[in-house]
Structures are given as structure tokens and as C-alpha cells.
Amino acid sequence: MNNQTLLSLVAPADGKLLTLSKVQDPVFSQGLMGEGFSIEPSSGNIVSPADGVITLVSETKHAFGLKTSSGAEILVHLGIDTVDLKGEPFEVSIKEGDQVKAGDSVVKMNLQMIKDAGKQTTIILAITNSKDILEELMTTGFDKDVKAGSTVAVASLKSVQKKVVKKTGGKYDELAANIVENVGGVENIKSLIHCITRLRFYLKDDSKANDESIENLDGVITVAKAGGQYQVVIGQAVTDVYDAVIAQIGTQFTDDSATAEAVAETTDKADKVHDFWPNVKRGASNFIGVLTASMIPIIGILAGSGILKGILAALTGFKVLSTTSGTYILLNAIGDATFYFLPIILGFTAAKKLGSDPIVLAIVGGILIYPQIVTLAGKASTASTSFLGIPTTLVAYTSSVFPIIVAAWLGKYVEQFLKKVIPTYIRSVFVPILEALILSLVIIIGVGPIITVLSKGLSNGLVSIYNFSPTLCGFVIGGIYQTMVIFGLHWGLIPIVINDIATNGHSYINSILSITMVAQGGAVLAVFLKTKNKHLKEMSLAAAVSAFCGVTEPALYGVNLKYKRIFIVASIASAIGGALTGFLRVDNYALSGALIGFPAFITPGVGIGSNFYGYLISHYGTLVISVVLVYLFGFTDKMLVKKGDPMNLNNVKLA
Template sequence: MKYEKLAKDIIANVGGKENVNSLTHCITRLRFKLKDESKANTEVLKNMDGVVTVVKSGGQYQVVIGNHVPDVYADVVSIGGFSTASENAEKEKLSPLNAFIDIVSGVFQPVLGVLCATGMIKGLNAVLVATKLLEDTSSTYMVLNAIGDCLFYFFPIFLGFTAAKKFKLNQFTGMAIGASLVYPTITGIAGQTLDFIGIPMVMPASGYSSTVIPIILAIYIASKAEKIFKKIIPDVVKAFLVPFFTLLIVVPLTFMAIGPVATWASNLLGDVTMSIYNFSPLVAGIFLGGFWQVFVMFGLHWGLVPIAMNNLAILGGDPVLAPTVAVCFAQTGVVMGIMMKTKNKKLRSLCIPSVISGFFGVTEPAIYGITLPKKKPFILSCIVGAVTGGIIGFFRTTGYMVGGLGIFALPSYISPSGIDKGFYGMLIAMVVGLVLGCITMFVIYKDDEKEYGLKNENKDSIKSTELISKEVLVSPVKGEVLPLEMVKDEVFSKGLLGKGIAIEPSEGKVVSPVDGVITTLFPTYHAIGITSDNGAEILIHIGMDTVQLNGKGFTPKIAQGDKVKAGQLLLEFNINAIKEAGFSVTTPVIITNSDNYLDVIETDKKEIECKEELIKVMI
């Protein structure tokens, strides 16, 4: 570990790991929530090599490190055995819906890139076949199909790995559970009722390939079982006996419990849907279109497949699944609206492949990567889906064959006697879903500034007329103005502690640049931290390496915790004495929380007097 010693010293001086409730980090600082702040050795931490300062704010004990804080954070977490920020978030009290969304989106986040890629490859393959550039019997088609289908077919294995990480289960145990669900022999007996040591196991008709909820539930149960086994199994045999008992119990339990429940729920959904359709195709269309994505997430949609297959075989056509076909366009339209409205590059980069695959009926990247985590877009996609389903139900659209998805589903809805109103109903529903989803989402969508660091990312695109307000800092020192790049200390010159400016003093006085509070006064008096009344955190660092003077040449006029006014004298220092001791007096003035602001604009003056405008902070 690169920062092992520093991490150990920090843990010891915040009162030990038993004094830490939680730990997160931001751009420059470790943010502790301590049980008892009085147990922390604040002055020791402030003077520790590798620590800039300590700030107590908003119930947090903040140890300022600098730009390399993620590496220090990783070592502190590892040595202290603390939960990570995401793990702490899991402990927060969430509503059942929010908890479910948090789990599902957390499980899918690591595989989003591959999910988008395979969905696009499936779409590409469908295009090549539809345009007759490729035969679906060719080896090229089979290879492309294998690439496009690999993740979806073996979804339980991939999700077994990511869900295990989410629930803190051994990740290879999670993969083994997922692999058992798609084991060829198990897949081959889908739809059958078997038994395990005399206990019946009902296998879903479709098996567990491409399913989501069964594996997540299985991993959750496994994580609880593993914890129990770790407590009772001796250390010397834990490595193999813990996964042995976990797999031996959880896999059969998954087949015995999840299989029957999924089969029962699917059959119930099929019966309910047929009853609604017999009562009113319009109502059935709204019901199926609105809830289709939810049914798919829980694997309940398979209850409709046997009904659809029976209708095709007996009646020559099926109207039951038709209302679900245009839902992918509702989802795709919503994502298009986000893509067109968002100013966040990272989010837009996720939207583009999700839209492409969505046109071909593959909406998993859109759902799990974008709309479901944001909740409102997912709800809107369900509402628009209900509209498309209602349109299809109204036109009594019927499918006459098992065909493709997305735009390639259209040929399946051409009647043997030719194009009829049912086909037009499907076409209208697809267009309405895409346009209505896109326009509605575009109108109501707003970027969440807490995500992806949007304030910084978007600042260049914000017009000056949109700036809410600004805070002006006056110069604390008289002298020559220098850019930070000229400071002979890379912590300052590279902006590791924040944006700002430097001054080569011509007078040994420091005044307050703002109205605020002295949050930090180093014992050596070489640096002062001020928090303005508007929240700007300012560091005034007199000279380079002047901490080694141990306060000689510095005369403070204030104390830590004092309330000060802009222009008030804070400190006097002896320029000649400091220089004679071999130290530079170049004084950086840094906004240490500059990432919280739209911009930090420095003066263009070459010389400046005390109390003249030095920096504008755009809020």
C-alpha cells in the first residue's frame, strides 16, 4: 500500500476505527463521521505529513489530503475495515421501491458497457438478415448471434458476480450459483416438475436464461447463509467448507422456491391477462403496455408465452402479446429525450448505444443503466407504454408469426390476407411511443447536479446571464500578482488544493479577504483557513515551507474560531526575517472548495493593494 503509514496514522488520530461511524471522500478530503470528535487529535492531524488541514463542518470531520485522496481513502478503508461510500449508502433507510431500484441498478452498473455492446451486435445481426446481406443459416450469422446473445443467455452468471459484490458474498460463489441456473441439463428440463431428495422442484417453462430477479434473490439469500457459515466453521477449513455449504443449500433452495413461485405467478398473470382481454382489448392493451417492463424484470412475462403459442397454433394468430411490442419504442423515446436534453457527457454516452439497441427491441441497457436508476424516466416509459398498448388493443392488432423485436417485429403483424388496420395500429403505436416518450421526457427532464460532477462539467456552457450570484474576495496581501503555476510547490502550482492565485508580498500584513470565520490557524501561523459567510473555503499560505520556522517571524492578530470582517488585519509577518532564513514569501490564496462553484475568476492585475478585488467566485 502506497499510503499505508499515513492511513494508519490518520485512523489512530481520529480516535481509532472504533470511533468511526462512516467514511467517504470528495475531491480533496476524507470525510469522517465520528462517534466522538473530542477523541480525535486534531492538532496532530493538522501537522501530519500528508495532511493539509482538518475541517469540522456539517457534522463531518474532514481531513484534507489533496488530489491523491482516492488512493489514501482506499488504504484507510482497507486498513480500518471500513465500509465504502456505496456500502454506507446501502445502510441508509430506503423505501422498499427505492431499495429495490438501488439493488437492481447497482447490480447492473458494472455490466452496462457490455450490455450495450451485445445489444447493438444483436441489432446489427438483425439488420443484416433483414436486408438480405446475411442468411440466418450462415456461420457468420451464428458467430454474430453468439456474441450478441452470450450475455443475455448467461445473464445469471454475470449478475451472480455483480450481485455478490453488492451483497458482499464471495464473487466466485455468486458465479457458481448463476452457472447452476443455466447449466445445460437444467435448461433442458425447463417446464418440468422434478424433485430433490423428495422435495418437488418446478422449473419455469423458459428456464432461467436472461432472467434477473431469481439470481438476485438467490445471491441475497446466499450472502446471509455465507455470513452464518463463516461464524460457525473453523478458520482452518473455511476456504472450502463455507462455499460448500452455501452452494449446497442455496442452489436447491433456489430451484425449489423461486421456480414454483415464478411459475405460479406467470400462470396467474396469463389467466388475468386473458380475462382482461376477453372483457376489453383496449383495457388489456393498456394493462400489458403499462406493466410489461415490470413483468419482464420479474420474469412473469413467460406466463403469456404459452397462451400466445396456443393462439398461433389453434387460431392462426395471437392478439395477447401484440400490446407489448411497441413498449420498447416508449422506452427508447424516453432515453432519446434524455440524450437530447442532458448536458452531461457521461450520461449522453450511455444514451446513444441504448437508443440504438432499443430500436431493435433490446431495452435492458436503457432500463437498467438509465431510466430505472432515475425512477421518473422509467415511470414515464411505463405510462407511454400503456398508451402504445392501448392503441394496439384498440386496433385489435394480431401477430401471425414468431418474428423479430423492435422494428423487425412489424412483418409479424401483416395478415395473411394483406396489410390491415391491425398492422397500421402497430405502426402508429411504435411512432407514438417514440415521439411521445421523447417529447415528454425532453420537456420534464432536468439534470441532477449531484451526479457526475455536473456543475464543473457544464460551467462552460452556462451563459453569464444565468449565473446566480458571485462572491468577491479582496486581496489579503499587497504585492505582485502571480499565477499559481509560478509557485515553487507542485501542491499549489498544479492546483491540487483548488483554484486561486499567488502574491509576492511587498508588505508584511495579511487581512481577511471576506466576511467569515477563521476555521484554521496553524500553530506555526504560516497558514490561515477562512470560511466565508457564503461558504467559500479559503486558504492563505504565507511562504513556502515556512512551517519549519515554527512561528518565528509571524505575529497573529486573531485566533481560530474568530469571526472576521473583510479587510480586518489577521496577521503580520517579517518579510526580511523569513527570506534571511532561506524561505520564499510567495503567498498562494486558494479556494479549497472551488469544485463546488461554477467558476473561480482571478484578477488580471499585475500589482495589487490590500482590500482590492482579487478573486470572483461564481456561485
């Protein structure tokens, strides 16, 4: 083995040795963190898997890292999702900088406490720089019991020397180190400058940068590639992060004149009116990046919940289940809970993405959907109220997305302000509750009325267009409705639909809204048919089924918005389908739609007739149009390569 080194790895705990593919965490099971193995432990005594220097001990004690003299960087992750346990099950006897030997005791892990918390105890070992240093990982055999400290694998390593990233102990030290590691390490950096929002790396090889890992770092908004630069979008804290990176990699990578020029240029552009549109495009791109990243952790359960809701809609449509039966109520609660409590979930995930306090933002989400507020908002007679004399209009924020994302964005700045004005010894009590108070009031008093006015104005305008031309109205609603959903502006149309069905027994508008679900579902179906990426295929198929059941969130946030061209093409298909629906004057007789809701298009007292045939033509015609347009013009697997997408597993060496 020329230019290779052998590294022996010992079992970090007693237990059963397993392949990474059996780990119930896609980041590890798909090899995104590097090659390695896992152990289902029978004992909580954790030992070092190799000789080396401790480079990382996580604040929550659930993971540690070490670097060997041969350059291998090893991460040992204790349990799955145990970061949520705040370090309570772990007693750590190591710190960063410690020299350890293979088999040295490093952590005591309370397995029972982890199990009682509903978490898995699986221990994961990954060589995080596998792509750079690993030739082959040979194990002694899986699915067998091993003892802590016994040799279980041998890694064949390339003999490479990597420059050491120095820790500085600053506030942005961990973020800086993670960015450096994921752009390919110090040895892949030629130089670094920054502008008013972005770190701008000049890299030796852009392909070594892991876009997905960087985008998922707390404190990073997104990444971009332009002008030969690899740009990491940070936002207001870019100077602090830049200083942290330079402190670690060395001042030889700086170019002060180029940095000054970039700052001046971007500041000037930000101030110029004629650059308004580019700034809007960048802002929209950043917003979508945060939105999709915040939704990704729950896409799976959203899709499953959507399918369950679709099945329930079909069962009630065919009178198999009554909406008052216990079976329906319980199943509906299971299917509806994720959507109802979406502001709480998104408050947590968006805050982690944007650097706000996740717990506080989850509480803000809870305030927005507090039962009494939802009840008052649901009635015109009680929706108008006031707070300390300030008039406001209450809005039902259940299932909403945009308001809590705004709150998460503001949260970081509100928290920074409060920490400046509140003495240290009372911060832990007053900062969280005041932050929750301020953010809730901003949304309820500020954002809520704006959304109400805009949604009512849009809705009234759309109804007027329908009265003038159903075909034109179908084209407009079909084209913009799913965008309205993203910003919470669709709620103005829902009362109109409900009133139409309650008063007249039918709704033409709901037929057009139904079309938009089919179009988004057709778009992800096209992705499923075209992509060769296994993970994207699975997600797209589930999202398509969910959309056909009337729930478009998995399609929107899991695929279509992430690859913006898909969403645009799907909206065009939706506009065409909406126009066709309006032209045929397809009517809807219940609060149901998409493909699963076809009973709602059967005319009561008449049965299957011209209206149902119009439904078939418009909905399945839209499905075909959407699939064909997206398949031909909306998506290609090259989009994954271009973005360094996490679903692009072709660029990842799997275990």
C-alpha cells in the same frame, strides 16, 4: 503563489508518458479519482512518485497510496483490471506506514504475466484529493518516453492541513476509511450517529461528498440525504461500520444520545404496521440501487449486443440471412451470450455490491442456467420435478435478473452462518460449495415455483382481460410489462405468445409487448435530447438504439430505473401506447418487435395493409408520446446534481 506549495512528481516507471484521458478506464480517464497522468511502461520496476508515507497497499498488490507532507494523497494503480489477478504479477516491498523517498523501488511488476492474462499494463497516477488541495498540475509534456525517477510533473498545492485518518486493522477498516475520505474527509464531518441500517453524517458541506464513489463501495447499498443528514445505507452491519469509522476519526464526533434515539426511532418504525409502506419504498429504492449498480459494468456490452441482435432480426426478417446458416449462428451467439449468461455476470457484480463471495455467486448463476436444467424447464412434461422428495417446478433462468440478486443478498448471511459452524481448517473447502448448494436450492425450490405461480396467474389474467377488452388489456400490459421483466414474471406471457404464433400464425399480445420496448427506448431518447451531460448522452443514445432493436436492458438498468421518474413516465407512455395497440387490434406474425421488427407486422399473403398501418400508428405514436412526456416531465439535469450522480461530471475537475 500565496498559500501554495510546489510538489515534484517523478515517473513511477520507464515508459511513455500519457494523459489520463487516454486511459481505458472511465473512472480514471474522466478524472473521477482526481488529476494525474499515466505511463505505458516498458519496464516493471516501479518506484515511488514522491516523498511520503505509504497509506495503502491493496490486498491484491495492484495499487498503493502515499501521502506527502504537503497533504497530497497519491494513488498509483498498476495496470487496468489487474485486481482480478489476485496479486500474482506483483512483488511488493512496502507496507502501510513506511516512509519512502521519490525514486525508491516499491514494487516489481511482471508485465508479461499481465499481458498474458489479457490485461493492460498502463500505470496510473492520480492525486485523489485534487478537489481539495490541487491548484494546477503542470507536466513536462506528454507522448514521450520518460525514465523512472525523473521529474515529469509539478503540482501546485494549496497549503491545507487535513486531519489524519487512523487505520485500526479491523474487518471494516478499509470500508470505513473509504467512506470518511469520500464524505470530504475528517475536516468535513461535524458529527456522526447511526440508526438500524444507516450511518448518519452531519457534514459541514454536503457538496464535498462523492455520492457515486460511496455507492460503489463494497458494503454500501446506497446513499440518501434527509433531515440535514448525509446518510450512508449499510444494512445489518451498520454498527460494525460505525465503530470502525469512529475508531478512525475519534470519539469527539459521536453523539450517543442522538444515536440511541435514532436506533429506537427506526426500530420502532420497522415494527409498526402503519410504516409498512415507507419501509416498502425504502426497500424498493435499495433494491433498485443494487440492481442498477450491478448492471452498470455491463451496460455497454448489453447495448452493443442488443443492437447486433436487432440487426440480425432485420436481416432474417428480410430473408437476407437464414437462421440455419453458419454466419447467423456465430453472430447470434456473439449477440446472445451476454443475455444468456446474465445470471453468472450479475452473480459476480451483485455479490461485490452486497458483500457476498463473487466467485460463489457466479457459480450459483452457472447452476441456474445449467444446460440440463434449462432443457428440462423448457418442457411442461419435465419441468415438474422433486429434490429429496420436495416437489418443485424448474424455471429457465437464462437472461433473468431478479433471482440472482436475491441469491447475492442472501449469500452474505449464508456465508456468515457457515463460517460460524464449520471449523476453520476445513472452511476453504466446504464453505464455498455448501453456500452454492444452499443458495441454488433456495432459488430453484423456493423462488422458482413462486415466480412460476405468479407469472402464470398474471398471464392468464391478462389474456382474460384481452378477451374482454383489447384496449384495456393493452393499457394494463403496456403499463406493467417492463416491471414484470425486472422480477422475472414476464416468462408466463412468452409461452402464450409462442403458442399463438405456432398455432394461429399470429399474436395480438406480442404487439403490445413490442410497444413497451418502444416506450422505454423513447424515454432514453428523450434523455439523450435533453441532457447536456456527455457521458449520459452517449449511454442514452446507445440504450435507445438497443431498445428499438428489441433489447431494453440497457435502457432499463442504465438510465430509466436509475432515475426512477423516467421509468414511471415511460411506463405511463407505454400504457397509452398499449391501449392504442389493443384498440387498433394490431397483430404480430413473428417473434420479433420494436422498431427494427417491422416485417413481423406485415400480414402474410396480404402484404402492407391495415395491420401494418396500425403498427406504424401505435409504435411511432408511442415513441412520440414517450419522448414528449419524459422530455417535459420525466427528466432534468438537476436530477444528476441532486443525486451526486457519477454522470454529473460538471462537479468533477477533470485532468
